[in-house]
C-alpha cells in the first residue's frame with residue numbers, strides 16, 4: 001500500500017537537486033509534444049496575468065514559458081535545494097518554497113497553473129487535494145495543465161540518480177481514475193491527451209497531459 005510520505009519526497013529531491021537539474025534542465029529540446037502543449041497553455045494566458053508552476057523542480061518548464069512566451073511565472077516547490085538550484089539557473093524568474101497541497105495563496109488569484117510530473121509521488125487522495133488547491137487559487141476563466149505517467153505500477157527507487165539515501169516511490173495513474181476525480185469535482189475538462197514515450201530520451205512510460213478550466 002503506497003502512502004505519500006512528504007518528508008521522504010522532500011529529502012529525495014534535496015539530495016538530488018543538482019543532479020536532477022543536470023539531467024532534466026534541457027529536456028524540452030527533445031520533447032516536441034511537451035513544447036506544443038506548453039505553447040498552447042501559454043497562449044491561453046493574458047500577458048498581465050500571473051502563472052505558477054507547482055512542483056517546479058529545477059524550473060525548466062517555468063523557464064520555457066518565461067523565455068518563449070514572456071509569462072509572468074513563479075516556480076513553487078517544497079524542496080529547498082530544488083528552489084536554490086532553480087534560482088541559480090534562472091535568476092530572472094521568482095521561485096518560492098511551498099507545499100502545493102496547502103498553498104499560501106489567496107483564492108481566485110492566479111490565472112495559469114502548470115504542474116509537470118509533480119503529482120508523481122502522490123496517492124489518488126493527494127491528487128484530489130492538489131486539484132482542490134489549484135482550483136481554489138485559480139481565477140474564473142483560468143487554466144490548469146498537469147501531467148503524469150500512465151499505468152498502475154508503483155516503482156520504489158532507492159539511491160535515485162545514484163545518490164545514497166535518496167529513496168522514494170514513483171506512482172503511475174490510470175487516466176480514468178484521474179478523470180473521475182475531476183468529474184466528481186465538477187471541474188471542466190478541456191483536453192486529456194496521452195502520448196507514447198520518446199524512446200531512448202526518457203523513461204519508457206506513456207504520459208498524460210490534462211487541461212482544465214475554471
Ligand SMILES: C[S@@+](CC[C@H](N)C(=O)[O-])C[C@H]1O[C@@H](n2cnc3c(N)ncnc32)[C@H](O)[C@@H]1O
Pocket residue numbers: 009010013024054055056057058059061076077078079082098099100101115116117118119120121
Ligand atoms: C518528478 S519532480 C518534477 C519536477 C519538474 N516539474 C519536472 O518536470 O522536472 C517532482 C517535483 O515535485 C516536488 N513536490 C513533490 N511534492 C510536492 C508538494 N507537496 N509541494 C510542492 N512540491 C512538491 C518535488 O520536490 C519535485 O521537485
